Amino acid sequence: MAYEAKNRKLKDWVDEVAELCQPDAIHWCDGSKAEYDRLMAQMVAGGAARPLEKRRNCFLFRSDPSDVARVEDRTYISTPSEDEVGPTNNWIDENELKQTMLGLYQGCMRGRTMYVIPFSMGPLSSPMAKIGVEITDSPYVVCNMQIMTRVGTKVVEVLGENGEFVPCLHSIGAPLEPGQEDVPWPCAPMEKKYIAHFPHENLIWSFGSGYGGNALLGKKCFALRIASTMARREGWMAEHMLILRLISPEGKRYHIAAAFPSACGKTNLAMVQPTIPGWKAECLGDDIAWMKIGPDGRLYAINPEAGFFGVAPGTSYQSNPMAMDTIRENTIFTNAALTDDGEIWWEGMGVPAPDHAIDWKGRDWAPGNDDPAAHANARFTAPAAQCPAISPDWEDPEGVPIDIFIFGGRRTGVVPLATEALDWDHGVFLGATASSETTAANIGAVGKLRRDPFAMQPFCGYDMADYFQHWLDMGDRLGDKAPRIFYVNWFRKTADGDWLWPGYGDNSRVLAWMCERIEGKAGATKTPIGNLPGESDLDLTGLDLAPENIRELLRVDAEAWRAEVPDIEQHFAQFGDRLPARLRGQLNQLEERLGE
Ligand code: SAT
Ligand code: MN
Numbered sequence: 001m002a003y004e005a006k007n008r009k010l011k012d013w014v015d016e017v018a019e020l021c022q023p024d025a026i027h028w029c030d031g032s033k034a035e036y037d038r039l040m041a042q043m044v045a046g047g048a049a050r051p052l053e054k055r056r057n058c059f060l061f062r063s064d065p066s067d068v069a070r071v072e073d074r075t076y077i078s079t080p081s082e083d084e085v086g087p088t089n090n091w092i093d094e095n096e097l098k099q100t101m102l103g104l105y106q107g108c109m110r111g112r113t114m115y116v117i118p119f120s121m122g123p124l125s126s127p128m129a130k131i132g133v134e135i136t137d138s139p140y141v142v143c144n145m146q147i148m149t150r151v152g153t154k155v156v157e158v159l160g161e162n163g164e165f166v167p168c169l170h171s172i173g174a175p176l177e178p179g180q181e182d183v184p185w186p187c188a189p190m191e192k193k194y195i196a197h198f199p200h201e202n203l204i205w206s207f208g209s210g211y212g213g214n215a216l217l218g219k220k221c222f223a224l225r226i227a228s229t230m231a232r233r234e235g236w237m238a239e240h241m242l243i244l245r246l247i248s249p250e251g252k253r254y255h256i257a258a259a260f261p262s263a264c265g266k267t268n269l270a271m272v273q274p275t276i277p278g279w280k281a282e283c284l285g286d287d288i289a290w291m292k293i294g295p296d297g298r299l300y301a302i303n304p305e306a307g308f309f310g311v312a313p314g315t316s317y318q319s320n321p322m323a324m325d326t327i328r329e330n331t332i333f334t335n336a337a338l339t340d341d342g343e344i345w346w347e348g349m350g351v352p353a354p355d356h357a358i359d360w361k362g363r364d365w366a367p368g369n370d371d372p373a374a375h376a377n378a379r380f381t382a383p384a385a386q387c388p389a390i391s392p393d394w395e396d397p398e399g400v401p402i403d404i405f406i407f408g409g410r411r412t413g414v415v416p417l418a419t420e421a422l423d424w425d426h427g428v429f430l431g432a433t434a435s436s437e438t439t440a441a442n443i444g445a446v447g448k449l450r451r452d453p454f455a456m457q458p459f460c461g462y463d464m465a466d467y468f469q470h471w472l473d474m475g476d477r478l479g480d481k482a483p484r485i486f487y488v489n490w491f492r493k494t495a496d497g498d499w500l501w502p503g504y505g506d507n508s509r510v511l512a513w514m515c516e517r518i519e520g521k522a523g524a525t526k527t528p529i530g531n532l533p534g535e536s537d538l539d540l541t542g543l544d545l546a547p548e549n550i551r552e553l554l555r556v557d558a559e560a561w562r563a564e565v566p567d568i569e570q571h572f573a574q575f576g577d578r579l580p581a582r583l584r585g586q587l588n589q590l591e592e593r594l595g596e
Helices: 008-021 033-045 094-105 139-148 153-159 218-234 266-270 321-326 424-432 464-481 504-518 547-553 558-573 581-594
Strands: 025-028 049-051 059-061 075-077 113-121 130-136 166-171 194-198 203-207 237-239 241-247 253-259 280-285 289-293 299-302 307-311 332-334 337-339 379-383 404-408 418-420 435-437 449-451 484-488 525-527 530-532
Touching: 008 094, 008 113, 008 130, 008 166, 033 049, 033 059, 033 139, 094 166, 094 194, 094 203, 113 139, 113 153, 113 218, 130 139, 130 153, 130 218, 139 218, 139 307, 139 332, 139 379, 166 218, 194 218, 203 218, 218 237, 218 289, 218 464, 241 266, 241 289, 241 504, 253 504, 266 280, 266 307, 289 464, 299 464, 307 321, 321 379, 404 424, 404 504, 418 504, 424 464, 424 484, 424 581, 449 558, 464 581, 484 504, 558 581
Parallel strands: 025 113, 059 332, 075 194, 130 166, 166 203, 253 404, 404 484
Antiparallel strands: 049 059, 113 130, 194 203, 237 289, 241 253, 241 280, 289 299, 307 379, 332 379, 418 484, 418 530, 435 449, 525 530
16 A cells, blocks of 8 residues: 555445455555556556557557447436436436345456545545545556546545545456456456446446446546536536637637537537637636536536547547647557557548558458448547646636537537527527437447437436426526527538538637627527527638538528427427426427427
């Protein structure tokens, strides 16, 4: 043990877990570079990791082919009564799930080391920060947690003797019998994977997967699912949102928090490099925002994370130069392809495919091969501080005041480029009915349309209808200090399947319009679905965009919208009486505005 923890609850819990899981050894993580280097060296020696000759202190991991994304079907919110979790979560009775999982945890760390990772979500000095402790038998998880959260002895000091923490128990579920040889990516079969949350106890139990959101428990499990339940109880917000600062040519700062489903461009927008002259942007976070009302009545946001766990495919110097510079060193790559000269590669990296590579499954790969070289959900884990676009205020303990909320998703049709909500309730309606085509971030079908309210469908730890009410309540409390709400869709396509909008840096044109709306400087036209910019309201100078494209991007197709209504009705119907009447009212008003 590198240090002595004084916290009684922590010591008792570690003893209890050690007795249950029977590891060969226990290691208390101090979060140091030496610790990281030692674990990486061990994983390299054991064949789990591979150093990349072309990138300093970077490593490539290949997961088991079955363990490549979050597993929403195996994710549970467990409470005494089922109606607490609502129709969008999987529920198993607390006692039953605990019995099942205790059976699985029994002896599950035999032959392995158990790591105790004290971590903080949020800068340690922030009044909004919260402490967790993850126990895991995966050194890959330890190294990723070191990048994604603030790990180490300082956290243990803050915890003191009686401090509160969220216990996060994780096992890959692959004990080693004496003499048994390990595999590069040990994990349990799908039917034994459980990602379980017990919000009444602020407790997380994860079993069987080593991958991202299933295993790095500070992220989706704590900072979203458990934190959303805390936030509701305590009157704040835990949201699946990037945070960015936009600076106008006059030097005025605007803070934007935007919610999009996984793999819909949050990281790209978080690090946007504006193409409009004079505008600048700084990144504060790319995935999660914790927000509370400050003494001045405005809503303040912190990023609880310390790193980026971004989707690699599609990331290039064209789509996201800041991310490309962030991942030059000290980065973990998972399920990317490996070139013969020791460099990583993925589809959409913006450099020609190598003549030969080793694909994410470890097989020979060459251009023309039927399968992609990198998995569609291949990821990079990189320290936020390395991002050239990171805001100097990204670790401000008080957070930044939010001016603008954006919701959105991936829709090839119907939904226009940008819409401004008519008021807060209408904005909540836009968030509650957000829809997107599914991506490879979850195991399951890709490209299927689903409603993903506030991009929180997989991450809200309680009844989604009560969550809608929480949004309405927050709006009531914020009053005229509430952020303005917008809805965007960067993903429209022509009938031939070409993108209508260039996206990436040019998305700044839409962001600038939003800021100017706040100032009363930019125009908009009221339509049945909200206020839309006209062609002349957006700054499109220097953009080579066909006039018919821009018309299509800003067109409201009333008929197509009327066709959406039954789907929204069905979406709302699942919440029964719990759906706030104000949202039902919003739907009625939309129908009226759309007319016959
Ligand atoms: O694997 S994660 O859940 O962290 C990534 C995502 O789906 O957003
Ligand atoms: Mn996410």
